[in-house]
Amino acid sequence: MSSPQGIPIPQVFVLWHPRCRLGEALARRILQWLRPGNGLGPEVFYRSLPAPGAPANGLPPPLPRRTRATALKTRESVTDLQIALLLIDENMVADLAWRRWLEELIRPPESAQEPSKEIMPIALDATAYNTPPALRELNYLRPTGLPLPAGEDLNGPAFERVARSLLKQVTEALCRSFLPRPAATTAATAGPPSSVSRVPPPKVNVFLSHAKQDGTVPARRLRDYIYGQTQLAAFYDENDIAFGSVFSGVIQSGLGSPDTAAFIAIRSARYASRPWCRREVSSFRTPQPEIQSSNGYERWRIYPALVVEAMEGRQFSSGVPEFGNSPVIRWTDDDPGMEELIITTIIRDAMLASFHSALGASISPVENRIVINWLPDPTTLLHIPAVRSGSGRELLYPGRGLSYLELEILSEFFPQEQLTFRCFEEYFTGEVFAEEQLT
Numbered sequence: 001m002s003s004p005q006g007i008p009i010p011q012v013f014v015l016w017h018p019r020c021r022l023g024e025a026l027a028r029r030i031l032q033w034l035r036p037g038n039g040l041g042p043e044v045f046y047r048s049l050p051a052p053g054a055p056a057n058g059l060p061p062p063l064p065r066r067t068r069a070t071a072l073k074t075r076e077s078v079t080d081l082q083i084a085l086l087l088i089d090e091n092m093v094a095d096l097a098w099r100r101w102l103e104e105l106i107r108p109p110e111s112a113q114e115p116s117k118e119i120m121p122i123a124l125d126a127t128a129y130n131t132p133p134a135l136r137e138l139n140y141l142r143p144t145g146l147p148l149p150a151g152e153d154l155n156g157p158a159f160e161r162v163a164r165s166l167l168k169q170v171t172e173a174l175c176r177s178f179l180p181r182p183a184a185t186t187a188a189t190a191g192p193p194s195s196v197s198r199v200p201p202p203k204v205n206v207f208l209s210h211a212k213q214d215g216t217v218p219a220r221r222l223r224d225y226i227y228g229q230t231q232l233a234a235f236y237d238e239n240d241i242a243f244g245s246v247f248s249g250v251i252q253s254g255l256g257s258p259d260t261a262a263f264i265a266i267r268s269a270r271y272a273s274r275p276w277c278r279r280e281v282s283s284f285r286t287p288q289p290e291i292q293s294s295n296g297y298e299r300w301r302i303y304p305a306l307v308v309e310a311m312e313g314r315q316f317s318s319g320v321p322e323f324g325n326s327p328v329i330r331w332t333d334d335d336p337g338m339e340e341l342i343i344t345t346i347i348r349d350a351m352l353a354s355f356h357s358a359l360g361a362s363i364s365p366v367e368n369r370i371v372i373n374w375l376p377d378p379t380t381l382l383h384i385p386a387v388r389s390g391s392g393r394e395l396l397y398p399g400r401g402l403s404y405l406e407l408e409i410l411s412e413f414f415p416q417e418q419l420t421f422r423c424f425e426e427y428f429t430g431e432v433f434a435e436e437q438l439t
Helices: 021-033 090-094 096-105 157-178 183-189 218-231 247-256 275-284 338-361 385-389 404-413 424-428
Strands: 010-016 043-047 081-088 116-123 207-209 234-236 260-267 288-292 298-301 305-309 327-330 370-372 393-397 418-423
Touching: 010 021, 010 157, 021 043, 021 081, 021 157, 021 338, 081 090, 081 157, 116 157, 157 338, 207 218, 207 247, 207 275, 207 338, 218 234, 218 260, 218 338, 260 275, 260 338, 298 338, 305 338, 327 338, 338 370, 338 424, 385 393, 393 424, 418 424
Parallel strands: 010 043, 010 081, 081 116, 207 234, 207 260, 260 305, 298 370, 305 327, 370 393, 393 418
Antiparallel strands: 288 298
């Protein structure tokens, strides 16, 4: 778990040809998945319909060319990184105007003030590889279940299989791009300025925590799914701790790796009573300081955790306070989609955590301000010394705000004179980045 090194603020653009049957339906699913509600997640924009004033069959507007500035009174959309998801089918390939538009899209930035681009082509049919050469060199995302039979309902199970597969691949790719890396790693993996593609960063690592005394079925199935069905990696103690090595040192190294982005706790009956399980979840769920300045400005990051509830029948267990507000998924042995649901969910949370950390880094470092990258809860906030001191701080957190009930509960722990809660949306409506059109 490392501190961010110049994390870009990304925007996602989904492009499809107007005659692409699957385009709009898949674009809507991408939007709903990457923006899970209440202002969380990166901004997602569509590019399909003709630009304003263009002919009926004209091209969409180009991706914006922006530079950042601060201290404006109105909010503008900003980005340091543009992620272009290209839903490529036979209609886009056959349309010469769209082919030229793609060639312009994949050209490298002409100015250092322009945002970087990452192009992620998605093959919706076999013709998708007949694109301009610079695009064909990239590794396409290939959703399973395509092509759909003619006339297949876009609300049916066949389309749902395609959508789930696409969302899994998009989530993995975005998490890999968003995850903060040490400066040396970033420099080593970055491509030359003239290159559209670049050497990919190391695989994202998922830490699997489980109590072996209760069996290893869920943990083994998740590990096998990660290595067999994804481009991720897993830390699993039976495989990753060499014989004769110091157990504690290897565990701490795995938890502290810059590539470890997410934590899955498989909560069985004995999990809460196992000292190493408790130490693992406590280490991972402890907020990490990114910046602590002398004027009281602080920025903190937490990495997401997911609890897989694996108790059976009438088994019971003690509570684990360190879980905080981590989401919970109940394990079912006979559900063939269980592994996909768990892994895709935790990787989406890791991607969102990195995005909110990048967005939080853009907030002005004023006196007595604390910025966090997660939705606040008492358990995690009490790890921050400045919060415990009750010295009068402003705390900024992602999204458009918590519910009245959540804020009321927080106020019981942290009275307003000690800690004022303010969401990112409220902050950015008063101080944001400028959009400057470059020529």
